[in-house]
Amino acid sequence: MSARMLLKAAVLLLTFTAPLRAEVNIQAVTSPGGIKAWLVEDHGIPFTSLEIRFKGGTSLDTPETRGAVNLMTALIEEGAGALDSQGFAAARDGLAAEFRFNSDLDGVSVSSHFLTENRDQAMALLHSALTKPRFDQVAVDRVREQVLSGLRSDAKDPAAIAADLERKRSFGDHPYGSDGSGTIKSVTALTRDDIELAFHDAIARDRITVAAAGDITAAELGDLLDKLLGDLPAQGAPQPVEATLQTKGGITVENFPGPQSMIIFGQGGLRFSDPDYFAASLLNEILGGGRFSARLMTEVREKRGLTYGVSTSLASFDHAQMLMGQFQASNEKVAEAIKVIREEWAKVAKDGVTEDELANAKTYMTGAYPLRFDGNDTIASILVGMQDLGLTPDYPKTRNEKVEAVTLEDIKRVAARLIKPEDLHFIVVGQPTGVVNE
Numbered sequence: 001m002s003a004r005m006l007l008k009a010a011v012l013l014l015t016f017t018a019p020l021r022a023e024v025n026i027q028a029v030t031s032p033g034g035i036k037a038w039l040v041e042d043h044g045i046p047f048t049s050l051e052i053r054f055k056g057g058t059s060l061d062t063p064e065t066r067g068a069v070n071l072m073t074a075l076i077e078e079g080a081g082a083l084d085s086q087g088f089a090a091a092r093d094g095l096a097a098e099f100r101f102n103s104d105l106d107g108v109s110v111s112s113h114f115l116t117e118n119r120d121q122a123m124a125l126l127h128s129a130l131t132k133p134r135f136d137q138v139a140v141d142r143v144r145e146q147v148l149s150g151l152r153s154d155a156k157d158p159a160a161i162a163a164d165l166e167r168k169r170s171f172g173d174h175p176y177g178s179d180g181s182g183t184i185k186s187v188t189a190l191t192r193d194d195i196e197l198a199f200h201d202a203i204a205r206d207r208i209t210v211a212a213a214g215d216i217t218a219a220e221l222g223d224l225l226d227k228l229l230g231d232l233p234a235q236g237a238p239q240p241v242e243a244t245l246q247t248k249g250g251i252t253v254e255n256f257p258g259p260q261s262m263i264i265f266g267q268g269g270l271r272f273s274d275p276d277y278f279a280a281s282l283l284n285e286i287l288g289g290g291r292f293s294a295r296l297m298t299e300v301r302e303k304r305g306l307t308y309g310v311s312t313s314l315a316s317f318d319h320a321q322m323l324m325g326q327f328q329a330s331n332e333k334v335a336e337a338i339k340v341i342r343e344e345w346a347k348v349a350k351d352g353v354t355e356d357e358l359a360n361a362k363t364y365m366t367g368a369y370p371l372r373f374d375g376n377d378t379i380a381s382i383l384v385g386m387q388d389l390g391l392t393p394d395y396p397k398t399r400n401e402k403v404e405a406v407t408l409e410d411i412k413r414v415a416a417r418l419i420k421p422e423d424l425h426f427i428v429v430g431q432p433t434g435v436v437n438e
Contacts, residue, residue, distance in 0.1 A: 024373055026383065026393035031222035033230045037210035038383040038393060039221050042376065046116040048214035049376035051384045052229070055207040055318070057107040058180025059240040061198070063173075067147065067182015068190055068198035072135075073103040074143050075195065079134035080125075088129070097122035099129070105180055106318040108202050109384075113377060116215045119224070127228050130203060135195050144187060151184050158262040158429040162326075165254055166264045166427045174243040176320055204236030205229065211383030213376040243320035250438035251338070251426045261334045261430025262326075265341065267423040269314050269321035272389050279406045279414040280314060280323075285361040286353045286411075287344065287419075288312025288325050293360065295348070299340050300327065306337040323418065334432035342421060349419035352412030366400040 027039045058069045077092070077099055078085040092099060095118040100111040110130070114122035154160035164179055171177035181187070208229060212221050245268050256262075270280045288296040288311050296310045312325035329337050373379055373396070386395055428435055 024379060024396055026396070027218055028393055029218045029221050029225075031225040031230075033226040035205070035208065035210065035222075035225040035229055037212060037221060037225060038387060039211070039216070039218055040213040040376075040379050040383065041215075041217065042213060043215050046215050047113055047376070048116065048119065048212055048216045049111070049113040049380040050212045050224075051112075051210070051377075051380035052110040053209045053384050053388065054108040054110075054202055054204070054236070055106065055209070055388070056202050056236060056239055057103050057105050059105050059175035059319070060201050060237050061175060061180070061182070064186070065190060065194045065198070066178055066186040067180070068194045069108065069202055070103050070181045071140075071144060071147055071187065071190060072195045072198040072202070073101050073108055074147070075135055075139055076101045076129050076133050076199075078139035078143060079136050080128040081132045081134075083128070084134065084136060085139050088125070091125055092122075095122045095125065097125065099126060101129075103180065103202075105176060107388075111377065111381070113214070119216070123224055123228050130228070131231065133199060135192055135199075137192060140192055140195065144190065147181060147187055148184060151179075151181060151187065154179075154181075155184075158256050158258070158260075161254060161256065162262045162264045162427045162429040165252060165429070166266065166324075169252060169425065169427065170245055170247045170266070170322065171243050171320065172246050174319075175240050176243045176317065200233060201237035204233045206235045207239075208232075209384050209387045211380045211387070213379040213383070240319055243317075245320060245322070247423065247425045249420075249422045249424050251428060251435060253432065253435055253437050254427070254429045255431060256429045258430060260328050260330050261428050261432045261435075262328050263334065263338070263426055263428050264324065264326045265338075265424060265426045266315075266322050266324035267420050267425065269316065269323040270418060271321050272316045276410070276414045276417065277314075278402045279410040280418055282358065282361045282365065282403065282406055283348070283353065283411055283415055283418065284312055284314050284323065285365060286357045287348055289361070289364075291364060295344050295357075296325070296341060299344055300337050304336065304340065306333045306340070310337075310341070331431050332433045334428060334430070335434040338426055338428075338435065342424065345419055345424055346421040348415050349421055350416075352408065352415045355408055358406070358408055358411060362403055362406070365403050369396075369400060 024040050029037045029039050061068050077088055079088050083091060097114040102109045112126055167177050270277055288294050290311050300306050300310045307327045307329045310327035315322045315324050372382060
């Protein structure tokens with residue numbers, strides 16, 4: 001069996017045999033060079049997952065270079081050091097290593113997993129990508145065209161159009177107010193110098209969060225981190241300022257031909273650090289969570305057949321918070337669906353929820369939580385997210401207690417505080433019957 005096949009077999013085995021637990025043993029590790037990380041050791045299978053996140057993401061772009069961080073991220077493994085794109089891919093595959101580079105509004109993430117026997121070579125290769133990316137012009141042109149193709153496709157996609165309108169409506173000129181992938185104009189104009197600047201802005205030690213899970217000890221991880229990350233630049237570009245949510249209640253309609261409309265709706269949310277966040281999470285689950293028993297799903301889908309599905313979520317970004325939802329509906333049903341959602345929004349703000357709804361939501365949220373810890377890749381990603389949220393290593397052991405502690409009175413108080421019918425705004429992309437701009 002080849003090394004790559006062995007790694008895939010190990011990943012699959014771990015996925016299907018790892019205990020579904022939330023009480024993972026998280027170690028806080030500090031490397032000799034001072035790099036901090038969290039670690040869950042598991043020596044049952046000889047591979048490790050490593051997750052690195054650089055805070056900042058596409059929000060570091062200037063208005064003139066929108067899309068630079070996104071394009072740069074896609075180019076990191078398109079050649080590094082002495083290896084061109086094909087050479088880098090061959091070296092990675094020969095080690096049975098996997099690297100994934102992604103960017104979003106708030107960060108650039110580097111996900112990797114590798115066999116224990118190839119750890120040093122895999123990390124040396126990843127180090128070259130993080131310190132000596134080539135950004136060859138031929139690779140820049142090829143990947144740029146892939147990005148442009150996606151943007152051209154988005155221009156014809158009602159869901160992408162709605163998301164873009166929602167961003168602009170909510171955040172205006174803030175980096176959150178536009179697509180991190182950029183525009184056709186901005187991406188076309190990006191130069192290799194812009195991409196190199198985006199790399200130096202985003203990839204630095206002052207914004208690192210790291211976690212590992214698998215066949216590695218704390219001492220081994222510390223040495224690995226110093227070799228991998230120790231010689232990165234000390235500082236990157238300044239982080240964006242806090243975003244001011246500009247959304248006010250109403251409806252924005254964007255004409256788009258077709259039998260259905262895409263609708264995104266939302267208002268302001270809560271920070272994860274807010275003492276009321278767990279009550280807000282339960283409230284969201286009851287109002288618009290993904291279960292069929294959620295109020296919006298019951299009222300909009302089950303009772304009236306206005307859509308196949310509707311859901312809401314608390315979106316907590318680094319510099320803004322929102323409570324958002326979405327659904328699709330045939331054009332003649334959009335007006336009634338919006339009316340029902342507005343009514344349910346007002347009802348929960350005024351009356352809160354019932355004891356049965358709260359009990360059922362608690363059962364779901366506490367039961368579903370351990371299922372998230374289903375493999376080394378997932379665990380490493382969760383640990384990075386926990387650190388970014390300012391949590392402590394014992395959080396998986398105490399999280400469900402915090403959920404259970406929420407009372408009916410807490411929900412009613414938080415509903416009155418959080419749910420603002422007058423602020424609820426709908427973005428509608430389609431040709432809805434009887435729906436106009438408000």
